[in-house]
Amino acid sequence: MSIKEIVTPENTDQITFNGKIKKLQQTLSKLPNSNLYTFKVIILANLSGSETKKGNAAFTRLLQGFKYEIFNYQRTYDELLLPSISGTCSQPGEVTIPLTLKDNEVPQATNTIKTIGGNCTVSIMFIPAMQIAQMMHNYRNALLIYNPRSFLGLRKGNINSTIRNTIVKKNTNEFALFNNGLTIVTSGSSFNKSLGSASKAQLILEDPQIINGGQTAATLAQIYDSSDRYSLKGKEVLVRVITFEAEDTKRKKVIQQLSEATNGQTTITDGDRHANDPLLDTFKKSIFRDFAMLYEHKTGEFYEGVVVKKHVPKDQIVDRDDFLRVAIAMNGDPGMARSGGKKNLYAQHFFNAEHQMNEQEQEKSARKYMYGYFVLRYLKTKSKQLKDLQDKYHRDKYGYALRYGNYAVVSVCARFRPNNLSAESTQEKAEQVCESVLSHWKEFENEVIEKRSTNRDFDFANYYKTQTVKEDINSTQIKWLDE
Known part of the structure; x- marks a missing residue:
């Protein structure tokens, strides 16, 4: 070479x-x-x-x-x-933030706090908004490992417009008063005023992570990337720096609890609130290894690779909400999978069984649920094919399976997943079983009408949200698989 x-x-x-x-x-x-x-x-x-x-x-x-x-x-x-x-290629191993001091200024207040994970030092200070913007611009998602939202997710919403306007439309520093600031955790930090000038100092942060105030940091980075960058000059952000002395395992546990506590006071989607659950990381690794697909457990987590760099097509991203609903349907509750609001699903049905498993068993569950996910994806693809304005969801052929009964179909298909099914054969088997089940679906719905109603205009829209659908699936004598 x-x-x-x-x-x-x-x-x-x-x-x-x-x-x-x-x-x-x-x-x-x-x-x-x-x-x-x-x-x-x-x-x-x-x-x-x-x-x-x-x-x-x-x-x-x-x-x-x-x-x-x-x-x-x-x-x-x-x-x-x-x-x-x-978007986590550049890791913030050590970040140096230059500071400018005024005459006789005390730049920070410091205290030592005792926690179950050991002592930590807490420092509070004002940092130039430009420095926070540059840091976020450089490291993006790498600064948000413990934050429940990704860089893209943090840049959305009305709150960001308010933050932006306070910076861009004011020449003075009201932003330092109006904004709640940031909480940054580090494995080490130091403040140095001995730089040969009374007006200069620097703050050094080791392995910094923003666990609260991510929206502020993301919006500042957005301003930094725009033509309004100049408006950041003269603006400051209140920052709380928490440095842990504890060993890595204990430190991570306390940081996770701190993230949950601080972000529990802000509006976060139910899915994002569970984004840092270690189980989801196991799912993500298992799904990629077995199926070359990416399980997205933070909103916009793969925006960098899908939209910006175009490394991955969108159909290779596994939607976390669909995946959870598939799991619920495969475990025998298609009505809840269809009807449950996200808050209820994540609060009461968030992979309860998997949290009691070891990592190897969790990986098996991920493979099992991907079978159901392929069934759901096949149903969605099928509903888009051969569109007929008079029969949009192919009701003449499949009844209401493609419109309201997706998770009921997933539930039935789950019965025919072989225990020894390989990852390589999972998608093909899922689609094969799904096609066979669909071919009998009108037969199933006719049974339901005869059993449940005297009216031929049976309300399947609500039916597929009920526990009744589970009972009917369990009691039917239909031979779903063609010989």
Whole structure:
């Protein structure tokens, strides 16, 4: 491999590189202080034996002595693909915020708080809005790991317009009084006034995370990205910096509790309120590994990869609300899956059984529910095909299955999912079973009419929201699968 010739192109007159390599060389040539960098080759491959002495020698010879690192499929997903899609590539390991002090100013108030996770230091200070905007602009979702909403989700809503107007339409600093400010947690922080000037100081934050005030930070970043950037000058934000002394596990537990407490006072969707549940992270990893699809448990979490970079088509995103409703239907309650409001679903039916399982069992549940998700997606696709203005939902052929009975169909199809079904065969099997079940659906609805009503204009819109549908599915003698 011609790695030396790529990174040091002085003596490569006899080698012709393609356009991508030339573009890489141009980018490298523009690096400031390039002599401060070291090079490492990243190999994307599922390799075995590379860590042996013989394997290491072979790679060293092949790569002209350059250091290297191998990323298998799991590391590629966890450390490269997912961060790129979710906008968390740039991690805020250490952030330095320059501050300007006025005469005899005491820039911060500090106190030590004892918690169940150990002691933490709390500092309160005003920080230039421009610095917060720059930080959020640079790191986006990487600053919101413990926040129930993503960067995109935080930029929506009327509250953001109010925040923006207070900054953009005022020349004075009322924003510092009107806004509630930010809460940032860190693993370490320091405040330094010894910079050779009485008017200068700096705040250093290690591993910062915004757990409250994300809307403020996201709106400031939005202003920073616009032509109104100048309006941030002279504006300040009240910031509470919490630095934990506890070890990582205990610190995360307290941070999670703190996030839930502070964000419980603001309007957040029921789905976002559960966004940081560890179970959902297990689902996300399992679904990607088995089906190459992305389970979105924060609103707009994959906006960077889907809309901005176009790495992933929209149909590869698993909708969290649909996924939860599918789980409820597959566990035998299609009426609740269709009728339940989001607040009720997340409060009372949020994967109750899975929370009692170990991680391996949770992964099996994710695979099971993806079978139902493929059934639901097939039904939605089918309802869009061959549109007939006189029969929009193909009622003549499928009854009300495609309009009101989606989750009832999912519930029936769940009965015919083989226990040993492989991930590779899941979608095909789900669609095959669904097609067979649909072919008998009018027969099922005719049974319901005979059993439940003397009126041929039976109200299926409400029927599919009731517990009665579960009873009828359980009692029917229909042979759903064609021989």
